[in-house]
Structure formats: structure tokens, C-alpha cells
Amino acid sequence: MPVNQTLSNFSDVAFQSAFIIYVLALVLSLIYYGRMQGVIDARRALARAEKKELVAVGDGGSTVVDDVPELAEVERLEARANKFGGMTQSLVWLGIIVHAVSVVLRGLATNRFPFGNLYEYVLVTTAFMMIGAAVVIQRKEWRIVWPWLLVPILALLFFGGTKLYADSAPVVPALQSNWLPIHVSIVSTGASIGMLSGIASLLYLLRIWQPQGQERGFFGTIAKPLPSAKKLDAMAYRTAILTLPVFGLGIVLGAIWAEAAWGRFWGWDPKETVSLISWVLYAAYLHARATAGWRNWKAAWINIAALATTIFNVFFINMVVSGLHSYAGLN
Template sequence: MSNADLANLSDKLMLTTVVMYIIALVAYAADMGFGRRGAATAAEAKASEAKAAVSEKAAAKVLVGAGGAADVDDDAPAKAAAATDDDVDEERPQVDWPRLAILLNVLGVGAHLGVLVTRGLSANRWPWGNMYEFLTAISFAAVAAFIVVMFRYKARFLGAPVMFAAVIALGVANIWLYDSVGPVTPALNSYWIAIHVSAAITATGAFTVAGAATILYFLKLRVEARGPKTDDHGFLARVPSTESLDRLAMRVTMFAFPIWTAAIIMGAIWADQAWGRYWGWDPKEIWSFVTWIIYAAYLHARSTAGWKGRKAAFLSLLAFAALLFNFFGVNYMFSGLHSYA
């Protein structure tokens, strides 16, 4: 295939990826909203009805023993339970939302990988030389990190927020940031782009998953503050406790932080080779370091001061906000040596 054919294939795979992610987002949301929980609710209702029926039959037996005239079915409890099981099976949703969501998620991330591979082959370089490619790669890293976390920690509840973020990011990349395949500036023609930028992409994707867990933490905390029965209905009923979300955010952050640290160090080495200095107070360098400081403060406060819960989550959210500003705000609000990105 020619380079033009590979570039065209990359664009088509991008469309396929977005469609699969949107359907996966809907499936994850449906799973949280009324997936198998609907069957569980129906089961509880039928079980209550069965218990009421059994109680009525028991009362009838007492009356008969006292001389009352009544026909009592001794097999009523068994029949009621059987009827309950049959009714629940009939009312069980026909769509297996979790499997559909995971299947489309995995197929989508495969197509997403194809977007990056074909784009790189068509340009004969690493496929993150401009903002379109960089945001596409970060979206891939975030979805891939979510899949790992989902299977490792049974965190399917993160599917809806992570897929929503991925769909928005890819929409922004295609509508406002799209750039045709072409050469990059001379400063990017270095093997360091495969090391420094790859590390930054991987860390950003993992931080995005931790940020999604932190946002869910605050939503769940608000619901739990209203009372234990408040979240019986709605998508937050499928979200675990705030303690579990707090631990999950910390574990993912502990994975991403060393990678982000390595990205900053390797960026300094690359800067010395390209510009003759390790550090020049460029806006991108400053905000990358600010992001590192806040995440370091978050992990330090947890490990030494015993911070957890609301205070730790606030630091995590602040660090994620700095990360987003480092990507969007710095690239468009400031000019510097990283403006080509």
C-alpha cells in the first residue's frame, strides 16, 4: 500500500473507532443505569410478593386448624418461588450490556491502535508529531489503561466516564485539530520522540483514568452524604464506595507518576541536545513541573501524613486539572519552544 492509501485507511479507522466508542459509551451507561440491576430489582419485588403469598397461606392454615373452612395448597411456597424465578427470567433484559460494552471497547481500541500504526507508516515516523496525533495517542492510552484497570480491579463502572472523555477528545481532534499526514519540524526528528513523548502519553492516559475515579468519588460522596438509601436508583448505585474509589485513584496514580517523572527527565535531556540547555523555563516545562509537584504532593500526603478521602481527592483533582491545562491551555495560550506541538 502507498503512503496515501495508509493515510486514507487511518482516517477510515478513526471513524470506525469513534462509532465503536460511542456505542460502547451507551452500553456502559445502560449497564450502570438499568442493566442487570433491573433484573435484580424485579427479583426483589417478586420475592416480596412470594413472601406475602406464603404468609397468607400460613394464616389460612391457622384458620383451618381453628375450625375455619378454607382450601389450602401445601405446595404454595414452592410454587410461589418457581413462579418468581419464571417471572424474573421473562423480565430479564435481553441485551447483555456489560458484554456488549466490553466487546465494542476492545474492538474499538484495536481500531484505535490501527489509526496510530497506519498513520505512522504513512508518514514514516512516530505518529505523534502534531496536536491531532498527540490527542489521538493520549485517548488511546486512556482507553487502554481503563481496560487494564477494569480487568485488574473489576472497575467496569469507569467505562462510561472514560469512554465519554475518549469520544470528546477524538471529536476535538477530528473537528478542530486534524492535520494531513506530513513531515514534522526538524526538532522532532529525533529518537527521543519515541521515548519522551511516549512516556508522557502513557502517563497522561493513566492519569485520566485516575481523574475519572476521583470525579466519581466526589459524585458518590455527595450522594452518600444524603443518606444510605439515596443512591438506590440511578447510575451511582453501580459505583463502589468512596473508600474503594479513593484507593483505586491512588493505585493508578502510583503507576503513572514514575512514568511522568521519567518523561520530564528525558525531556530535559532532549532539550539539552536540541536547544543547548536542560531547562529554560518554557511554559510547557513549567506546567509539566507544576503538574509533577501536585501529584508528588498528593502521593506524599497519603504516604506520610495519612491523607485520604476528601482532602486527598481534592489534591488529585487539582493535579488532573493542571495536567489538562498543561495540554490544552499551555499549547494555545502561550508561545514557547514547544509551540510546534
């Protein structure tokens, strides 16, 4: 079926627009991040001053602490910072809408689901990541992590739009199957949730290295606005619980498709093998996370290894290693 070039061009424009919106959201999120650092410093200074006053009163004396902000001033600083957090959230949702339009137009242009090449896979996977992240970060306390999510997503979009871009075209015969949208959509959903889980584990390790109220040096300054290690660990764990069955279902459906297309369920193709390794690592992380003695940084490293293998599978296996899935990066 012929490609509708007009819709394809509109899809490209929507992709570029979404990228620009995400960049603006990143700028606002960084301003919010910086302002919240000031708010935290002010709140801690106020808490220290109040503690000194209580000690002085208990000793029967008095104390005067200079350069300590009043509570009303701290609240004003926080309100101003939260405005940037709210604007970031609004821009993110706008970017997601435009991003989704790009996906839909790409599919309409080719009259198929947009899973025919690696550019389209990155386009869809990042859309799923953004939707999942935006849903999780609806609560104000989580908006502070947007820079940590937007940077890798923008990197994926930039690489996909420059190095992986492919013109709209019919898919190769091997992908002309009803299994394509089922298998790839479920796998990409599982992978996107897994990436969010891995990023949460990275932030968890940063936070336990720089505990709240005890931050030191450059990395301490960076870690200061982050939520507690307990909350970050909980986010990583809960998203991994979703990743395991969704990603596993995608692998099983891929095996069923492989039997129909290649006459076997499993052949240890490089992409199959690394996908299975990623799934096993997610299972190992959940097991370690629930095991006494592993409920700390050790389990988090397993989740980060799962993130690394997922990224390795998307790029290195598709672009460098030759296998039955090698067409994934081509039209």
C-alpha cells in the same frame, strides 16, 4: 520522505471507525448502567423484605410484603443487564484494535512515530487511555464505570478529529530526533494513566457525597450503580502510583532532549513548567493519601487538580501560550 497518502487516508477512516465503535459502546454501557440501577433497587427491596420477615418471625407474628421481587427474578434481571456489560466490553476491545490500526497507519504513512502534532498526540494518548482502562475494567464489577470513561475520551477524540486535525506531513526540524518517540510516548503514557486516576477520584467524591444505600435525588440516581467509595479511592491511588514514576521519567527524558536541542536542561518554558506542576501535584496526592488525616476527600481534590493541570497543559499551553513547544499543534 514523501507521505503515503493512501495509508494516511486509511488511518483517517480507522480513526472515524474507532470513534463510531466507541459511541456504540457508550450507548450499550448506558443501557447497562440503567439496567443495573433497576437490579440494585430490586436487590434492596428484596433485602428490606427479608429483614421485615425476620423481625416479624422474631416477634412471633407474620407479615406479607407486596410488590417484592423473588430472588430468581432479581438474578434474571442481573443476567440480562450483564449481557449489555459484556457487549460493551467486546465493543471497547474492537474499538481499541481499530484505534491502534489508525495510530500505526498514521506512522507508516509518514515513516515516523505519530507524535508530530497535537492531533497525533491526542490520537495516541486516548489509545493508551483506552488500553489501560480496558485492562483495569476486565473485572465485571468495574464495567459499570465505562460511561464515565467513554464520555471524556469521545470528547477528546471529537475535538482532536475536528479542531486539531492536521494532514499527514513530515515533522518540523525541531522534532526530527530519536528522542521524539521515547520522550513523547512515555509522557503520553503517564498522562493517560494520570487522567484515569483523576476520573476515579471524581467518582470517589461523587460516591462519598452519595453513599451506598443512602443516595438521594438526581445525583443519587446517577451514583447508585457505582462501586463503593473504598474501591474507587483504591483505583485512583493505584493508578497514581504508576503515573508518578512514568510521567516523571518522561519529564527527565524531555530535559535530556532539551539539553541536546536547545543547550539547556531546563528553561521554565510554559509546557515544562505546567508538566512539573502536574507531577508535583501527583506526588502531593500520593503523600496526602498516605498521611493520617488526609485519607479522604481532601487528597482526592489534589488528584483532580493534577488532572486539571494535565488537560490545561495539553490544550491551552499547546494552542494559546507561545513557547518552545508551540509547534506541538502544527505540522
